[in-house]
Amino acid sequence: MTRTQLAGGVFLTHLPAKKFKTNLLSAQFVVPLRWETASANALLAAILRRGTASCPDMGALAARLDQLYGARIDYTVRKKGEAQCVGFVASLIDDCFAPGSERLLEPAAALLGELICRPVTRDGLFLEEYFESEKTNLIDAIRSILNDKRSYADSRLLQEMCTGEPYGVPRLGNEQITAALHPQLLFEAYRDLISTSRLEIFYSGSAERSRVEDALRAALEGLPRKDLVPLPELAPHALPEEPRFITERLDVTQGKLGMGFSCGSDDAAAMLLGNTLFGGSSNSKLFLNVREKLSLCYYASSLFHRQKGLITVSSGIEFENYQKACGEILTQLEAVQKGELEAWELEAARSTLLNAYASMGDSQGKLENFFLGQAATGRDETPEMLAEQIRAVAPERIFEAMSTVKLDTVYFLQGKEAEA
Amino acid sequence: MKPVHYERLGETIYRETLPNGLKICVIPKPDHAKKYAFFATRYGGMDIRFQLNGRWLDTPAGIAHYLEHKMFDTKEGNALQRLAKNGAEPNAFTSNAMTGYYFDSTSHFDENLEILLSFVSVPYFTGESVAKEQGIIAQEIRMIEDNPDWQIYARMLRALYSVSTARTSIAGTVESISRITAETLYDCHKAFYTPSNMILTVVGNVDPVKVSDLARRILPKEGGPVIPRDYGSEPEAVGAKEARMAMEVSSPQFLAGWKCRPVPEGEERLRRLILGSLACDLLFGESSPLYQRLYSQGLVNSSFGGDFEQMPGVAFLYAGGESKEPHTVANELQKEADRLIREGFDEDYFQRALRSSFGSSLRGLNSFENIAVSLTEGCFGGFDPFRFPQIFDAVTQEDILNFLRDNMTADRAVLSEIVPKEA
Numbered sequence: 116m117t118r119t120q121l122a123g124g125v126f127l128t129h130l131p132a133k134k135f136k137t138n139l140l141s142a143q144f145v146v147p148l149r150w151e152t153a154s155a156n157a158l159l160a161a162i163l164r165r166g167t168a169s170c171p172d173m174g175a176l177a178a179r180l181d182q183l184y185g186a187r188i189d190y191t192v193r194k195k196g197e198a199q200c201v202g203f204v205a206s207l208i209d210d211c212f213a214p215g216s217e218r219l220l221e222p223a224a225a226l227l228g229e230l231i232c233r234p235v236t237r238d239g240l241f242l243e244e245y246f247e248s249e250k251t252n253l254i255d256a257i258r259s260i261l262n263d264k265r266s267y268a269d270s271r272l273l274q275e276m277c278t279g280e281p282y283g284v285p286r287l288g289n290e291q292i293t294a295a296l297h298p299q300l301l302f303e304a305y306r307d308l309i310s311t312s313r314l315e316i317f318y319s320g321s322a323e324r325s326r327v328e329d330a331l332r333a334a335l336e337g338l339p340r341k342d343l344v345p346l347p348e349l350a351p352h353a354l355p356e357e358p359r360f361i362t363e364r365l366d367v368t369q370g371k372l373g374m375g376f377s378c379g380s381d382d383a384a385a386m387l388l389g390n391t392l393f394g395g396s397s398n399s400k401l402f403l404n405v406r407e408k409l410s411l412c413y414y415a416s417s418l419f420h421r422q423k424g425l426i427t428v429s430s431g432i433e434f435e436n437y438q439k440a441c442g443e444i445l446t447q448l449e450a451v452q453k454g455e456l457e458a459w460e461l462e463a464a465r466s467t468l469l470n471a472y473a474s475m476g477d478s479q480g481k482l483e484n485f486f487l488g489q490a491a492t493g494r495d496e497t498p499e500m501l502a503e504q505i506r507a508v509a510p511e512r513i514f515e516a517m518s519t520v521k522l523d524t525v526y527f528l529q530g531k532e533a534e535a
Numbered sequence: 536m537k538p539v540h541y542e543r544l545g546e547t548i549y550r551e552t553l554p555n556g557l558k559i560c561v562i563p564k565p566d567h568a569k570k571y572a573f574f575a576t577r578y579g580g581m582d583i584r585f586q587l588n589g590r591w592l593d594t595p596a597g598i599a600h601y602l603e604h605k606m607f608d609t610k611e612g613n614a615l616q617r618l619a620k621n622g623a624e625p626n627a628f629t630s631n632a633m634t635g636y637y638f639d640s641t642s643h644f645d646e647n648l649e650i651l652l653s654f655v656s657v658p659y660f661t662g663e664s665v666a667k668e669q670g671i672i673a674q675e676i677r678m679i680e681d682n683p684d685w686q687i688y689a690r691m692l693r694a695l696y697s698v699s700t701a702r703t704s705i706a707g708t709v710e711s712i713s714r715i716t717a718e719t720l721y722d723c724h725k726a727f728y729t730p731s732n733m734i735l736t737v738v739g740n741v742d743p744v745k746v747s748d749l750a751r752r753i754l755p756k757e758g759g760p761v762i763p764r765d766y767g768s769e770p771e772a773v774g775a776k777e778a779r780m781a782m783e784v785s786s787p788q789f790l791a792g793w794k795c796r797p798v799p800e801g802e803e804r805l806r807r808l809i810l811g812s813l814a815c816d817l818l819f820g821e822s823s824p825l826y827q828r829l830y831s832q833g834l835v836n837s838s839f840g841g842d843f844e845q846m847p848g849v850a851f852l853y854a855g856g857e858s859k860e861p862h863t864v865a866n867e868l869q870k871e872a873d874r875l876i877r878e879g880f881d882e883d884y885f886q887r888a889l890r891s892s893f894g895s896s897l898r899g900l901n902s903f904e905n906i907a908v909s910l911t912e913g914c915f916g917g918f919d920p921f922r923f924p925q926i927f928d929a930v931t932q933e934d935i936l937n938f939l940r941d942n943m944t945a946d947r948a949v950l951s952e953i954v955p956k957e958a
Contacts, residue, residue, distance in 0.1 A: 134566035136545075136900050173830065177822035181887035185894030208894050212545070244831070252836045255857060258785035259838075264681050366783040366956055369677035397626070398619040407613070410670030413678055431678050459620050466622030466642075473622075473641035474569035479901070 123340040130319040138320030139479040143202035154288030155304040160190035161249040166235040195491035196422030197281040228334025272373030276524040310339040319479040373526040374428040379519030384504040389517035390419035391464040400447035454514040472502040536743040549743035556731025556758030561743035570739030573907035575635035578727035580705030584765040597707015600629040614654035652753040690778040691951035697774030698767035729759025736907040789861030795850040795942035800917035811843025872943040
C-alpha cells in the first residue's frame with residue numbers, strides 16, 4: 116500500500132493485487148458533515164452521474180460502460196466520523212480477462228474524471244431536468260429510510276443522541292434542506308466541492324502505480340484546485356446528566372430498541388475488543404443471553420463508533436418485552452465491565468477481530484471502505500497495524516476502557532396499538 | 536480429485552464424488568488469506584411434503600429453516616463458539632431449495648472444517664431446546680413481516696403460483712412453527728442431511744486432497760436413498776393477477792412478475808439462467824431505452840431492478856421498485872416486451888448488452904460466497920456454472936426473442952403492490 120500526492124489536495128492510495136477479476140477505482144471528496152451542506156453534496160453526486168459533456172445522458176453513459184465490458188461507476192455518499200465523503204466508485208474487469216486484451220483502466224479513469232470535471236451544463240448550470248429529477252429522487256431516498264425499520268430506528272437513535280453535533284447529521288441530510296436547494300446554489304456548491312475539498316483516490320488491481328498515476332493525471336487535468344477548506348477536529352460527544360428516553364409509534368408488528376452509550380476511554384483497541392465481547396459478534400454476551408438464553412429477539416448487536424467514542428445497541432423485540440430487554444442489555448454491559456468472562460469469550464472476540472483484519476485484503480470493496488475511513492479521519496494505520504494493537508491488549512485494559520461506558524439515550528419504536 | 540482448468544476465467548476446480556455420494560468441489564485461491572467452506576443440503580423451504588420409508592410426510596411450513604437454527608447445537612455446546620475461538624465467522628441460510636452452512640477463516644482451517652462437517656451431520660436437540668427456539672424465530676418472522684421488500688416478493692410468488700410450494704414462506708409463520716417438534720426435526724435431518732444429498736465446496740488456499748480426506752473421515756460412510764418430494768402440480772395459468780397490501784412505507788412499491796416455463800435439469804438450466812438475465816438487461820436494465828425513458832419521466836428511480844430465478848419446477852422473471860404509478864410501469868414493461876417480440880433488438884445494442892453481461896458474470900467470481908453457492912446450485916441442477924463464457928459465445932438475438940415469446944406474455948403477468956397506509 117502506498118499513499119502519494121498527485122496534485123494539490125489530491126491523494127492516491129494504491130493497493131496492488133493481482134488476485135481479483137476486477138480493478139476498483141474510487142474518487143472521493145472529503146468534506147465536513149454539516150446540516151447546511153449534506154443534502155447539496157448528496158444531490159451533486161447524483162446529478163453528476165446523469166451526464167458529462169461527451170456523454171450527456173444516461174443512454175450515452177451506459178453505452179460507454181457497456182463497451183468497457185459492463186464497467187460500473189456508482190455514485191456514493193458516505194459518513195466517516197464527522198466527515199461526509201461523496202464521489203464515485205468504478206469497478207471494471209481486469210485487462211487480462213477482456214477477450215481482446217484491451218486496456219480498460221485508462222478509458223474508465225477518463226470517464227471518472229469527466230464525471231467530476233466536465234458535467235453536462237446549460238447556461239452555466241446543471242440541466243434543469245436533471246436537477247429536478249434528482250432532487251425528487253433524493254427526497255424520496257431520505258423518506259424511504261422509514262421502510263427499513265431497523266435502519267430507521269438506528270438512525271433515529273443517533274440523531275437524538277447527537278442532536279446539535281455533526282455526528283447526528285444523516286449522510287443524505289434532510290428533506291426540508293433538500294427541498295430548499297435551487298440550481299444556482301447547487302452549481303456554486305459544485306464549484307466549491309471540486310476546488311476546495313480534499314480528493315482521496317483509491318485503486319485496487321493489477322496495474323502498477325505509475326500507470327494508475329498517469330491515467331489519473333490525464334483524467335483529472337481539468338480539476339480546479341484552490342486552497343483547501345480544512346476538516347475541523349472531531350468534537351467529543353456531550354453526555355447528558357441523566358439518560359434520555361424517547362418513544363415513537365408507527366404501524367409495525369415488531370418493536371425496535373436502540374440504546375446509545377458514550378465512552379470516556381481513548382483506548383480504541385481495548386474498546387473494540389470490549390464491544391466485540393458485549394455485542395459485536397454471534398458469540399457476544401448480547402447474542403448468547405438476550406437471544407439464545409432468554410429468546411427475546413432474533414438480533415441484538417452492538418456497534419462501536421470508533422471515531423466518535425460511542426456504542427449503539429440495536430434489537431428487535433415484542434413491544435411488551437421493552438423493560439426486560441433494556442434490563443438484560445444493561446446487565447450484560449455490566450458483566451463485561453466487571454470482567455465476568457470465560458476464557459474462551461476473550462479468545463473468540465480477539466480471533467474474530469483478527470480474522471476480519473486478516474481477510475480485509477481479499478475484498479476490494481472492504482479495502483476501499485477501510486482506507487477511505489482512515490483518510491477521512493486522519494489516521495494511517497493499516498489493517499496489519501490494527502491487528503497488532505488488538506493482539507497486545509491485556510484483559511485489564513478492556514475492563515478499564517469499558518468501565519467508562521455510560522448509558523446516554525434509549526430509543527424505542529413501538530406499534531400504534533401497543534400499550535406503553 | 537480431478538482438476539479442470541477454466542482458461543477464460545483463470546480458475547481451476549478440483550472435483551470428486553465420494554463413495555457415500557457426497558460431491559466435493561475445491562477452488563484453490565493461492566493468493567488469498569481467507570478460506571471459505573460451504574456445506575449444503577438440497578433441502579429448503581419448498582420441501583415440506585416428501586416420502587420417508589415409503590410414507591408421505593406433511594411437515595409444517597418453515598421446518599427446513601427451523602432445522603438450520605437448531606443444527607448449531609451439539610452435545611458439547613454451541614458450534615458457533617467453537618468456531619469463533621478459531622476466529623472463524625460461521626453462519627447459515629435457508630433458501631427455497633437449499634440449506635447452506637458456512638464459515639470463513641484465516642487460520643485453523645482444517646479444525647474448523649471438521650467442526651462444520653460434524654455439527655451439520657450429527658443432530659442434537661431436545662424438546663426443551665426446540666421449544667426455546669420458537670421465541671427467536673418468531674421474532675425473525677416479525678422482522679421480515681415488517682419488511683416491505685419481503686412482503687412484496689412473497690406476495691408476488693403467491694400470486695404467480697396457486698399450488699407449487701414456491702408460495703410457501705421459507706421461515707413459515709408464527710403459527711406453523713409452533714407445530715414443529717424435535718421428532719419431526721430428526722425425521723427431516725434423517726431424510727435430507729445424507730452425504731448423497733449434500734455438496735461441500737471449499738474456496739481458498741487449501742490442499743484439495745486434504746479436504747477430501749477430511750470429509751471421508753468425518754462424514755457417514757453410507758449415503759441415503761433418493762427422497763421423492765411433492766412440490767404440487769402447478770397449472771400453467773397464474774394464481775391471481777394482482778396482490779395489494781398497505782404498510783407503513785414512504786411511497787408505493789411494486790413488483791411485476793411473469794410466470795415462466797420451468798426447465799429440466801442439465802446445461803439447459805444454465806443457458807436459460809443466462810437468457811433470462813440477458814432478457815432482464817435488454818428489456819429494463821440501466822442501458823435499456825425503456826429504463827432511461829421511465830427514469831427521466833420520474834416513473835422509476837434507482838431502486839428499480841429485477842431478475843430471473845429458477846426453483847424446483849418453477850421459473851419466473853420480475854421487475855420493480857418504488858414508483859408513484861406501479862400500474863403504468865407494469866404496462867410499459869409489458870408493452871416493451873410485446874414490441875421487442877414484434878421488432879427485435881438493435882444489433883449494436885444487443886452486442887453491447889452481451890459484453891456487459893459477460894463482465895458482470897466475471898465480476899461475480901471475486902466473491903467466494905458467490906462461487907460456492909453457484910457451484911452448489913450447479914451440482915443440484917446438473918450444470919457447470921463456470922461454463923458461462925461458452926454459453927455467452929453462442930447466444931443469439933433469436934434465443935432472447937424466443938425466451939420473451941415463451942415467457943413474457945400478458946397472460947403470464949402478475950402485479951404485487953405495497954401502498955402507504957392512510958394516516
